[in-house]
Amino acid sequence: MTIYNVTGIINFAQGEFAMLGAMVLVSLEPLGLPLPVGVAVAVAAVALMGGLVERLTIHPARRASPVTLIIITIGVDISIRGLALLVWGTDPYAISPFTAGPPLRVAGAIITRQGVWILGTTALVLAFLYVFFEHTYPGKTLRACAINPLSARLSGIRPDRMSLLAFALSAGLGAVAGIVIAPLTLVSYDIGLGLGLRGFVAAIMGGLVNPAGAVVGALLLAVLENLAAGLFRAAYKETVAFLVLFLILFFRPHGIFGGGARGGL
Amino acid sequence: MLEVETLSVAYGAIQALRGVSLSVGEGSIVTLIGANGAGKTTLLRTISGLLRPGSGRIAFDGREITGRAAEDVVRLGISHAPEGRQNFAALTVRDNLLIGAYPVYRRHGKAGVQADQERVFALFPVLRQRERQMAGTLSGGEQQMLAIGRILMARPRLVLLDEPSMGLAPLVVREILKQIRRLPEAGTTVLLVEQNARSALAIADRGYVIETGRVVLAGSADELKRDPRVQAAYLGRATKGPPSKGSGLAITQE
Numbered sequence: 001m002t003i004y005n006v007t008g009i010i011n012f013a014q015g016e017f018a019m020l021g022a023m024v025l026v027s028l029e030p031l032g033l034p035l036p037v038g039v040a041v042a043v044a045a046v047a048l049m050g051g052l053v054e055r056l057t058i059h060p061a062r063r064a065s066p067v068t069l070i071i072i073t074i075g076v077d078i079s080i081r082g083l084a085l086l087v088w089g090t091d092p093y094a095i096s097p098f099t100a101g102p103p104l105r106v107a108g109a110i111i112t113r114q115g116v117w118i119l120g121t122t123a124l125v126l127a128f129l130y131v132f133f134e135h136t137y138p139g140k141t142l143r144a145c146a147i148n149p150l151s152a153r154l155s156g157i158r159p160d161r162m163s164l165l166a167f168a169l170s171a172g173l174g175a176v177a178g179i180v181i182a183p184l185t186l187v188s189y190d191i192g193l194g195l196g197l198r199g200f201v202a203a204i205m206g207g208l209v210n211p212a213g214a215v216v217g218a219l220l221l222a223v224l225e226n227l228a229a230g231l232f233r234a235a236y237k238e239t240v241a242f243l244v245l246f247l248i249l250f251f252r253p254h255g256i257f258g259g260g261a262r263g264g265l
Numbered sequence: 266m267l268e269v270e271t272l273s274v275a276y277g278a279i280q281a282l283r284g285v286s287l288s289v290g291e292g293s294i295v296t297l298i299g300a301n302g303a304g305k306t307t308l309l310r311t312i313s314g315l316l317r318p319g320s321g322r323i324a325f326d327g328r329e330i331t332g333r334a335a336e337d338v339v340r341l342g343i344s345h346a347p348e349g350r351q352n353f354a355a356l357t358v359r360d361n362l363l364i365g366a367y368p369v370y371r372r373h374g375k376a377g378v379q380a381d382q383e384r385v386f387a388l389f390p391v392l393r394q395r396e397r398q399m400a401g402t403l404s405g406g407e408q409q410m411l412a413i414g415r416i417l418m419a420r421p422r423l424v425l426l427d428e429p430s431m432g433l434a435p436l437v438v439r440e441i442l443k444q445i446r447r448l449p450e451a452g453t454t455v456l457l458v459e460q461n462a463r464s465a466l467a468i469a470d471r472g473y474v475i476e477t478g479r480v481v482l483a484g485s486a487d488e489l490k491r492d493p494r495v496q497a498a499y500l501g502r503a504t505k506g507p508p509s510k511g512s513g514l515a516i517t518q519e
Contacts, residue, residue, distance in 0.1 A: 137363070137370065144353045144364045151351040154313060156339040156368035156419065 009069040011167070013053065014174050015196020016080040019189065021046045021175025022182035023084060026093040035098060043175045050171020053080075054164050062160060077196065084189035092188040095179075114183045121180045122215055125173060129211050142166065194238075201241045204248055266291040266454055267312070267343075267423055272321035274304075274311050281307040283478040284321065289423065294446065294455040296469035296486070298462040298499055304478040305458040306348055309425045312456075313345035314338040325423070340368045344421035348428050350412040354401030358392055361400050361411055365418030378418070384451075385414035388444050406437035413445070423454045430461045442468050462499035466490050474499070 024042040033041070057072050064072075097114040104111050132139040145152040145162045153159060178187070178195070185191065199214075202221050206213025221244060229237040267289040274282040282304045289295045297305050310316045312323055314335035322331045325341060339345070353361050362385060363370075366378045373381070386393040389410035395403055400411055409429050416424055426445065430438040438461070446468040448455050459465035466472055472489045474482035482492065489495050 140356065140360050140364060141367065144356060144360075147353045147355050148351055150315070150347065151353060152364075153315070153335045154339060154345050154347065154351075154416075155364050156336050157364075158336045 009058075009066050009073065010200070011170065012070065012073045012196060012200070013077040013080060013192075014170060014199055015194070016077050016084075016192035017046050017050060017171040017174030018178030018181075018195045018199075019084060019187065019192035020049060020080065020171075021178035022095065022187040022191075023088055023093070023178075023189070024175070025179050025182070026095060026187060027088075039176075039179055042179060043172050046175035047168045047172030050174075051164055051168040053171070054167035058163060058167070059160060062163070077192065081189060081192060084192075088189055090188065092186040094186055095182040097183040112184065114180075118180050118184075121176060125176060126211055126215060138165065197245075198241050201245045201248075204245065266326060267456065268322075268324040269308070269312065270322050270324075272308070272311060272323065273319045274307050274316055275319050276307075281478055282311070282318075285475070285478070285480055286321075287473050287480060287483070289454060289456050290471075291422075291454055292449045292452075293470040294449060294457060294468055296457045296459055296465040296472045297475055298459055298465055298472060298489075298495075299475035301460065302477075303475045305475055306427055307478075308475070309345060309427050309456070309458055310347075312338075313343060313425055315345075339419060339421070342420075342422035343425065344416035344419050344423075345425040346412045346416045346427060346429070348431065350405075350408040352400040352403075352408055352411050352415065354399065356400060357397050358395045358400055358403070358411055359397065361415050362392075362418050365415035368419045373420075381418050381420065385417055388417075388447070389414055406433050406441065409433060409437075409441055410444075413441070417448075417453070421453060423456065424448065425456050425458075427458045428460065429457070430459060430464055438464055462495070463501075 021042050024045050025038055028038045028041060031038075053076055057076050058069060061069060061072060097112070098117050099113050101113055104113065104116065133143055134140075141152075141157055142162055142165065144155070145157055145159060149159060152162075177199075178191075181195075198218070198221060202218035203214040205217030205220060206215070221241060224244065225237045225240045228240045269285060269287050271284040271286055272282055273280065273284055285304070285308060287295070287297075297308065299305050307316065311318050314330075314333050314337065317332050322329055324330065325343060328341075330338060330341060330343075333341075335345075353364060356364065359382075362382050363378065366373070366381060370378060389407075391407055392410055392414055395407060395411075400408065403411060413424075413426065413429065429441055429445065433441070442464055445455060445457065457465055457469065466486045466489055469486040472484065472486050473480050474489065474495060482489065482495065484492070490500070
């Protein structure tokens with residue numbers, strides 16, 4: 001989403017960064033690092049990969065149209081998945097939950113401990129994005145670049161540097177997401193696509209430029225998916241994201257929460 | 266300070282500038298007047314690096330800058346306030362000024378940037394009152410003041426101002442021009458593009474008249490004001506009969 005705001009392109013490789021985050025953490029396991037250190041290293045490594053991807057694929061084509069660049073990100077998505085297949089094979093890996101113990105009961109609902117981690121991390125990431133974009137100079141610079149690219153250039157802001165920063169930041173955040181959900185799902189080389197698709201649908205539900213809206217969109221999507229799985233059959237779960245995507249693009253192209261393509265976050 | 270030599274610029278097959286030459290001396294205010302579509306904006310956009318010329322050269326302080334990217338030109342000391350203000354609408358006035366300081370932010374540090382911001386507020390006090398407001402919510406005049414203040418934050422030695430009077434009430438135009446006139450005192454040279462020829466010539470030292478991509482007249486502001494062709498075409502005076510009493514209103518030729 002940060003990439004979209006800054007560069008106007010949708011990064012369809014975003015889900016792969018989540019996969020990479022979890023995979024790198026899995027690979028670090030033999031080193032026996034404490035979990036926070038491992039997570040930090042994995043996130044930093046994936047952020048670096050995000051920057052590398054930008055330099056190698058987007059940067060050389062930066063004068064191309066957004067559609068071309070979006071198609072490039074699809075190519076990147078396929079390539080990363082292919083490379084992951086070579087490196088990690090087809091076996092799924094497990095990451096143990098961050099804190100062991102039975103699920104918690106909250107007001108009659110049952111929530112796993114890892115679920116609490118996910119919610120907490122989401123809140124933390126949102127807070128980070130808010131502080132970053134509203135209260136730091138690099139964040140404001142990124143926003144300026146998104147709001148008025150012409151004036152940004154005339155102010156001396158280099159759009160290619162901002163694009164690099166946006167990719168690294170998004171990749172790092174993607175890695176955080178991948179790592180925090182990994183204990184609930186299992187990680188294999190091909191989880192990125194599904195994650196990326198759901199992330200994209202959730203972002204569209206939120207109007208594409210609004211991180212908080214995307215979080216609400218994601219919760220809504222997850223509820224719909226599980227309703228579909230529960231009411232009909234589990235296989236229908238996979239189709240919900242596509243169905244929602246179609247419905248929104250047909251009826252509410254600016255997102256279901258109104259507003260739409262504003263500047264800001 | 267700025268030398269433009271036989272500059273030609275084309276948008277595809279359309280030739281917007283045909284061999285324009287002009288020079289801007291340090292510490293002066295030079296205005297470029299002409300009708301819509303004459304090539305004034307194209308010239309500014311080429312100087313600031315947004316457009317690449319087909320031929321000709323641009324030199325700043327004797328150094329050739331032809332074809333340099335806009336991000337680099339601003340670092341050399343040329344700041345461009347484009348037509349239509351172009352502020353960062355969803356950022357506050359204060360953040361707009363901070364982004365304006367981008368090329369010098371690290372070099373000058375927080376204190377330096379703060380001092381520059383105070384200078385901008387001294388020039389346009391209303392911006393201080395609007396400091397925490399979104400730029401998009403300002404009035405047209407305030408937005409123009411912000412656009413000028415924003416580019417001054419980079420401490421430019423030359424500013425390119427594109428139609429600062431556009432769409433503004435005469436009183437506001439007068440206020441803004443008064444401050445533009447003071448810029449050379451603070452070490453900032455001005456290249457001012459205007460359709461509002463009367464106002465522009467009132468504060469300029471020299472002027473160029475540009476028509477269909479060519480400079481057709483050049484001279485001191487006084488010479489241009491007296492030139493019958495300028496009077497007829499840009500100052501709205503009939504060549505015969507007594508000059509009309511200037512109301513101070515914008516006289517433009519469309």
